[in-house]
Amino acid sequence: MPLADIIREEIERDGPLPFSRFMELALYHPGLGYYRRGSAVFGREGDFYTNAQLQPVFGRLVAQQIDRWRQELGAPAEFCVVELGAGRGETAEVARRCLPGVRWTAIEMGCPWPDEPVVGVVFSNEFFDALPVDSVERRSGGWVERRVGRRGEGFDWVLGGEVQPRAGLPDCPAGNRIESCERAMEQLERIDRLLQRGFVLSIDYGYTHGEIATAGKFPQGSLMAYKNHRADPDVLLEPGERDITAHVNFTALIERGKELGWETLGFSPQQEFLARAGAGDNFAYALGADTEDAAARLRMQLKTLLFGMGETFRVLLQRKG
Numbered sequence: 478m479p480l481a482d483i484i485r486e487e488i489e490r491d492g493p494l495p496f497s498r499f500m501e502l503a504l505y506h507p508g509l510g511y512y513r514r515g516s517a518v519f520g521r522e523g524d525f526y527t528n529a530q531l532q533p534v535f536g537r538l539v540a541q542q543i544d545r546w547r548q549e550l551g552a553p554a555e556f557c558v559v560e561l562g563a564g565r566g567e568t569a570e571v572a573r574r575c576l577p578g579v580r581w582t583a584i585e586m587g588c589p590w591p592d593e594p595v596v597g598v599v600f601s602n603e604f605f606d607a608l609p610v611d612s613v614e615r616r617s618g619g620w621v622e623r624r625v626g627r628r629g630e631g632f633d634w635v636l637g638g639e640v641q642p643r644a645g646l647p648d649c650p651a652g653n654r655i656e657s658c659e660r661a662m663e664q665l666e667r668i669d670r671l672l673q674r675g676f677v678l679s680i681d682y683g684y685t686h687g688e689i690a691t692a693g694k695f696p697q698g699s700l701m702a703y704k705n706h707r708a709d710p711d712v713l714l715e716p717g718e719r720d721i722t723a724h725v726n727f728t729a730l731i732e733r734g735k736e737l738g739w740e741t742l743g744f745s746p747q748q749e750f751l752a753r754a755g756a757g758d759n760f761a762y763a764l765g766a767d768t769e770d771a772a773a774r775l776r777m778q779l780k781t782l783l784f785g786m787g788e789t790f791r792v793l794l795q796r797k798g
């Protein structure tokens with residue numbers, strides 16, 4: 478049965494769906510969801526690029542930075558890295574070669590998390606933007622949920638009731654829309670239970686509440702669908718055929734981290750983070766290659782990491798314990 482029919486049936490049965498349920502089915506329905514169909518989604522043959530395709534330079538720089546934090550923690554024998562939403566495992570593959578002896582656990586949808594609390598780093602690249610979110614609209618008295626209903630053979634937005642999202646939302650004028658990220662908050666709480674002591678390194682694109690309030694970013698919300706390297710704000714089209722993302726609410730991540738007792742060590746553009754990671758001899762190491770052609774390819778990767786994705790992606794570093 479096509480995924481759109483499954484969603485239509487669920488709407489017939491339960492009424493208009495929270496957007497998070499629509500997004501969950503569109504991306505993660507077993508066998509039919511965008512990330513579960515087994516077809517190419519990353520890179521040139523897929524629908525979008527991430528840092529993880531810029532290997533080995535990305536993996537080498539991240540690994541070098543993580544090794545500094547390992548030293549800072551006193552290089553404990555049990556030090557390990559847990560990577561959330563590892564995708565095709567490209568970063569894990571490179572980083573494991575750079576950090577022999579360090580356990581790097583790459584976790585994808587449906588993989589178990591380590592049973593025991595860990596000391597080390599919980600790392601993710603474009604994990605939080607792929608978590609299902611709800612869509613809410615600002616009203617003078619509060620927030621109203623936007624649900625997904627049927628329209629002919631397709632889907633359309635339907636206003637639901639008033640909601641009081643648990644995750645902090647930015648201050649914005651009535652009529653504006655934004656996403657509420659309860660699932661991201663749940664993941665932070667899960668990370669808190671997992672991480673006994675160490676760092677949480679989250680790389681993603683996103684905004685702060687201040688940017689929404691003062692720069693008027695995303696008046697219609699930040700939901701976006703991707704197919705064949707094209708972005709489309711109509712996220713209700715072709716469920717299962719396209720990626721759906723929301724910009725990450727970094728203020729919500731930072732504030733929930735503080736509530737969990739974590740310290741925010743840094744929040745910077747990826748460019749700055751990688752420049753620091755490459756300090757000392759690390760750029761030379763990251764760009765090391767056997768042939769001039771290979772070296773030129775690695776220099777191009779670094780350029781894209783610093784000046785393409787480097788300006789739009791951001792890096793949040795939090796510390797527990």
Ligand SMILES: C[S@@+](CC[C@H](N)C(=O)[O-])C[C@H]1O[C@@H](n2cnc3c(N)ncnc32)[C@H](O)[C@@H]1O
Pocket residue numbers: 512519527528529530561562563564565584585586587601602603604607608
């Ligand atoms: C945008 S992709 C990024 C993949 C990879 N980190 C990269 O940069 O190429 C998001 C990934 O997060 C995974 N994901 C989403 N929810 C997850 C969850 N609850 N647990 C583990 N992985 C999840 C998806 O399956 C997908 O592979």
